[in-house]
Amino acid sequence: MSEIPLVQLLTPEGERVTHPEYESTLGKDEIFGMHRDMTIIRRLCNEATSLQRQGQLALWAPLQGQEAAQIGAGRALQPMDFTFPSYREHGIAWCRGIPPEKWLRLFRAVDHGGWDPQQYRHSVPTIVIGNQALNAVGYAMGVQRDGAEEATMVFFGDGATSEGDVNEAFVWAGSFDAPIVFFVQNNQWAISEPTVRQSKIPLYRRAEGFGFPGIRVDGNDVLAVHEVTKRALAHAREGGGPTLIEAFTYRMGAHTTSDDPTRYRIDADVEVWKHRDPLERVKAYLVRQHQVPASEFDATSAEADALAAKLREDVLAMDSPDPLSIFEYAYADVHPLIEEGKRDMIELGVGGGAH
Amino acid sequence: MSEIPLVQLLTPEGERVTHPEYESTLGKDEIFGMHRDMTIIRRLCNEATSLQRQGQLALWAPLQGQEAAQIGAGRALQPMDFTFPSYREHGIAWCRGIPPEKWLRLFRAVDHGGWDPQQYRHSVPTIVIGNQALNAVGYAMGVQRDGAEEATMVFFGDGATSEGDVNEAFVWAGSFDAPIVFFVQNNQWAISEPTVRQSKIPLYRRAEGFGFPGIRVDGNDVLAVHEVTKRALAHAREGGGPTLIEAFTYRMGAHTTSDDPTRYRIDADVEVWKHRDPLERVKAYLVRQHQVPASEFDATSAEADALAAKLREDVLAMDSPDPLSIFEYAYADVHPLIEEGKRDMIELGVGGGAH
Amino acid sequence: MAQMTMAKALNEGLRRALEDNPKVLLMGEDIGKLGGVFRVTDGLQKDFGEDRIIDSPLAESGIVGTSVGLAIRGYRPVCEIQFDGFVYPAFDQIVSQVAKLHSRSHGVYKMALVIRIPFGGQIGAIEHHSESPEGYFAHTAGLRVVSPTTPNDAYWMIQQAITHDDPIIFCEPKCRYWEKGEVDLDRPPRGLFDAHVAREGTDVTVIAYGPSVRTAVRAAEAASAEGRSVEVIDARSIAPLDFPPMVASVQKTGRLVVVAEAPANASVASEVVARLTEECFYSLRAPALRVTGYHTPYPPSRVEEEYLPNIDRILDAVDRVMGFES
Amino acid sequence: MAQMTMAKALNEGLRRALEDNPKVLLMGEDIGKLGGVFRVTDGLQKDFGEDRIIDSPLAESGIVGTSVGLAIRGYRPVCEIQFDGFVYPAFDQIVSQVAKLHSRSHGVYKMALVIRIPFGGQIGAIEHHSESPEGYFAHTAGLRVVSPTTPNDAYWMIQQAITHDDPIIFCEPKCRYWEKGEVDLDRPPRGLFDAHVAREGTDVTVIAYGPSVRTAVRAAEAASAEGRSVEVIDARSIAPLDFPPMVASVQKTGRLVVVAEAPANASVASEVVARLTEECFYSLRAPALRVTGYHTPYPPSRVEEEYLPNIDRILDAVDRVMGFES
Numbered sequence A, B: 001m002s003e004i005p006l007v008q009l010l011t012p013e014g015e016r017v018t019h020p021e022y023e024s025t026l027g028k029d030e031i032f033g034m035h036r037d038m039t040i041i042r043r044l045c046n047e048a049t050s051l052q053r054q055g056q057l058a059l060w061a062p063l064q065g066q067e068a069a070q071i072g073a074g075r076a077l078q079p080m081d082f083t084f085p086s087y088r089e090h091g092i093a094w095c096r097g098i099p100p101e102k103w104l105r106l107f108r109a110v111d112h113g114g115w116d117p118q119q120y121r122h123s124v125p126t127i128v129i130g131n132q133a134l135n136a137v138g139y140a141m142g143v144q145r146d147g148a149e150e151a152t153m154v155f156f157g158d159g160a161t162s163e164g165d166v167n168e169a170f171v172w173a174g175s176f177d178a179p180i181v182f183f184v185q186n187n188q189w190a191i192s193e194p195t196v197r198q199s200k201i202p203l204y205r206r207a208e209g210f211g212f213p214g215i216r217v218d219g220n221d222v223l224a225v226h227e228v229t230k231r232a233l234a235h236a237r238e239g240g241g242p243t244l245i246e247a248f249t250y251r252m253g254a255h256t257t258s259d260d261p262t263r264y265r266i267d268a269d270v271e272v273w274k275h276r277d278p279l280e281r282v283k284a285y286l287v288r289q290h291q292v293p294a295s296e297f298d299a300t301s302a303e304a305d306a307l308a309a310k311l312r313e314d315v316l317a318m319d320s321p322d323p324l325s326i327f328e329y330a331y332a333d334v335h336p337l338i339e340e341g342k343r344d345m346i347e348l349g350v351g352g353g354a355h
Numbered sequence C, D: 001m002a003q004m005t006m007a008k009a010l011n012e013g014l015r016r017a018l019e020d021n022p023k024v025l026l027m028g029e030d031i032g033k034l035g036g037v038f039r040v041t042d043g044l045q046k047d048f049g050e051d052r053i054i055d056s057p058l059a060e061s062g063i064v065g066t067s068v069g070l071a072i073r074g075y076r077p078v079c080e081i082q083f084d085g086f087v088y089p090a091f092d093q094i095v096s097q098v099a100k101l102h103s104r105s106h107g108v109y110k111m112a113l114v115i116r117i118p119f120g121g122q123i124g125a126i127e128h129h130s131e132s133p134e135g136y137f138a139h140t141a142g143l144r145v146v147s148p149t150t151p152n153d154a155y156w157m158i159q160q161a162i163t164h165d166d167p168i169i170f171c172e173p174k175c176r177y178w179e180k181g182e183v184d185l186d187r188p189p190r191g192l193f194d195a196h197v198a199r200e201g202t203d204v205t206v207i208a209y210g211p212s213v214r215t216a217v218r219a220a221e222a223a224s225a226e227g228r229s230v231e232v233i234d235a236r237s238i239a240p241l242d243f244p245p246m247v248a249s250v251q252k253t254g255r256l257v258v259v260a261e262a263p264a265n266a267s268v269a270s271e272v273v274a275r276l277t278e279e280c281f282y283s284l285r286a287p288a289l290r291v292t293g294y295h296t297p298y299p300p301s302r303v304e305e306e307y308l309p310n311i312d313r314i315l316d317a318v319d320r321v322m323g324f325e326s
Ligand SMILES: Cc1ncc(C[n+]2csc(CCOP(=O)(O)OP(=O)(O)O)c2C)c(N)n1
Pocket: A088, A127, A128, A129, A156, A157, A158, A159, A160, A161, A187, A189, A190, A191, A251, A255, D029, D058, D060, D082, D086, D089
């Protein structure tokens, strides 16, 4: 990590450092707000993990360790921007204003999406690794054709950089100067595989070969992520073309609740990264630099707990869909096989009410 | 072309120039031999074009302009190396010792392949752009596992660099240090699309982002192509990993005999490249530097003419396959639908003899 | 009324769609200055500009994948895949995104995109230029698949497909691109998903689509010389299939032959047989037969005539279903 | 004889194949230290090394595409696709190279590779983890498709597939990975491409494969309580289908129901119906029916039970074919 250039504005110890090209533009309140965001999404994520353990979710993909990457990026977005997530971007969903229980609909297996992507300007999650990258570039090409000053941002992991689709997205973005920001959270792992299996050189350098800039940022430093993302988004909106941001971070937990990381990584590594916790460093900074009192952090925790309790309640109240609903959006227009399926199901006495 | 670093040892005027890293290792006879190769493949290519015009071939993909790229590379191969072509690598096929009439079987639509790929250590042609790149990397991984000192070389065009498969091949090659040379003939066009549609920056730079070296060579300079390829192949054989070579050249003719280049490019551009003809410069060099007499060039031309006449004869004698042959290699083992198909065809009175 | 080739009819249909709706755009390889390798988009870039007629990088997943994004943004992209054999790199985008995003987004996203694919054989091409991939798409819930077989159908169906809100795989029988026919510029002949009786008959029903319709009609003509009255139905819509007119025909003739270039196994032809034997169980007087490409990779085109359902093979099947009870 | 789960049986079968032939190697995502997300390759990397149990970059076209090259070099790669819904990025390599290279090279290249795909539903998963892609491969000439449904079959079929010289899509019904059964470590029960009567009966023939076999057998048990004797055939080989025992069964029962999780349209189920109605034209006493997933994208798994062919739906179809003539 040391020899490779990386934008950092806040050390793991919470000290503000300078960078020749990036300066933090944030005041105390905004930074406190980001700490609050991070606290809340971590708390909600933990709640989701325990809901899964209790059999209330089919699966959960925890974001622990990646809070700074997501909040730093998410808070750099402007309302008109449009975002394309994969399945782990709960922090982005939070920043886009999507109610937490909606993030969990997918994981409760009652929904493939969970929210109205146009309302929140945040696309439905993509599970097939890399697919959303090309979709996002296409969206950005639409923005370009509309002459709109909007940026598109797409999120994926280090593993995704190996997929043909992601590389084609780079080709397209470069060729058409699409107003897009590729945001790769290099959390060091694609399930059990370390990033080096995907690339022996840092991922941000992939962009060079496609003709647009790539930059690595300390993904556990919310200030740095924020500045780097803000600039890349502005660059896109102003017609400057694409940027690849590599947020260098770490997946502290399991890949998903189905995963067993003890099979492929050692505790010592995880320990190293605990010292780089994205929340601790902002907190230390806020305490030391801005004298934020403990009571304010306590208030945040309480707020997070309340949201978690609400989330639990909402999830427990979440019904399975009506079986007949599967026919609803398969097609936009009438389709004989859909009509037939509906008839069959109704004849079998299935559906028609909540289950 | 001027600001971008490019290895050149022979100017368009046929003057030997030096390069800080590459020196020609070839003596007069070898250079003359390459001129002979280039003369022959150009002549054979023209014969194929006229055969197509006369309705004897379904299609032809001319290589005119790319002779130096192919002969320079092809003559750098050693017998144990294995090569994966696309559809335009007639010059490589020539270097691998494949009889010319076999190259044309595909284009006469009597065959999808045309030669025994193991015998000639040259794979069957690949038409789906980019597919062979991954196959080649896999082959190279096999070489690696065998502990063999062999290089694998794969050929594709500038257009192919946009395909997901080619980029995944770069990922794999980088990740496994595969003993492979990617040889891209940037002939400036993918049918009607100029290279800039695929990439705004030179293609050789694509390799950087995947963690292995890329180099651009003057693809119309047979000496330079030869040296660059020789070194990359040796590098691969010695376990040094992959290299991407971009041979910067020009497709002088149509994409294929079905194409109409006047729709998308202007004569003036073609004229510029005529002055960079890959054959003329070697000839000028051989005459000036090595005092090769006109009679020797005449002998080459006569040889090429004779080979062309033989090719024509062979093509005209080429029968359509027996319809029953379609069942022969669909599967390696017996398959009921193949047996059934054969029975049906025989009952219909089709096949069983040459047509 | 105008006389034109199918390629020209498609060109005119696209032109009209581009004029009618500024959100329509075309994306594909070589569709700009070159006008596509079949000239179907000839002249469109000149008239509608490079932002609407987009020469794409050489990558099919990219063509479809970015079109999905454009559709999300409210555009109505028409993708051109240069040849049938080159659609497979886009398969994941088609199956996982195009076919599913409308449903995944609860109807918020309209996947109003058309994927044009020149398909099928009979043009003496080299490998990968004569494939019949329609079965893969017909099997995929969320997609629709159609195929015009006349210039008039081509002119109208491409426009109907572009205005339709579901994703449509638009399979163009390339062997018929250069054939001329009447085009009615004022009124579409029928709905996009309607089958059509291409030739009336009473003894046997032959159902075909795309490039096989012409062969089926020719076989019917040959059969009539032998005193057999063959009804040919052009399915037009490959998915969903328009069964009612097919059922009516089989109920009338009692005999069914299905013709398609794609290998029969687990195919559209299988579907036609499976469904019609179910719906016409008491009407069928002989087992339904399929005449299709054999179960091998598409062969070198010098033998495609023997590989494909040709007139002889169709007549043989007609003979067999006619002779079954005798 | 040993008692083990299907996942373990596959693991043991792979181990034996790796021991038997040094050219066998495994390639896939997370198959090394993790042992695959289903632990099917558990412990193999430790014993056979990283050169033979290859943790691949995250790209399915890469997994299959490089395996093709390894096969050309004389290796016998076994690819693991992590879940059914992730095979589509490899579709082009499978259809254009894996299926065709043997033929394109006139038999010089052996495409002796196996592509393992955990497939089907019934595990309460999220999207893309319950797909049934077998129909796409069954339709593709040049490929074979098989699916074991018991630990014993799994143990033997994976070995038979690896020693076979054709490319084989090996579909593993993931809902049965954890079910235990007897494995005979000495002798394979039958050939790789042989169908098997999973339960004998006389009134109706139910043909199923993969994850649907268990459901079909349970339905047969339920039917027997109602006095109906249902014969269940486990197709085992999805392509080619082993028709002779199916024909024999339908000739005996006169009634046919085909069960599969994949949507019916242009599917393997269509093929079974099309072929058997042709071959058993005079024996069939009722139209053959298909019970399959509905023609929609695979739904959220909270409703998969209702989406899939469940016991009720199969019984309903059995009732219908039984009641047809009454
Ligand atoms: C095309 C595809 N292949 C495989 C998978 C299975 N899978 C789900 S997540 C994952 C690892 C992804 O790693 P990365 O891109 O680094 O993202 P992260 O999970 O670390 O956020 C894999 C292999 C998938 N979802 N899609």
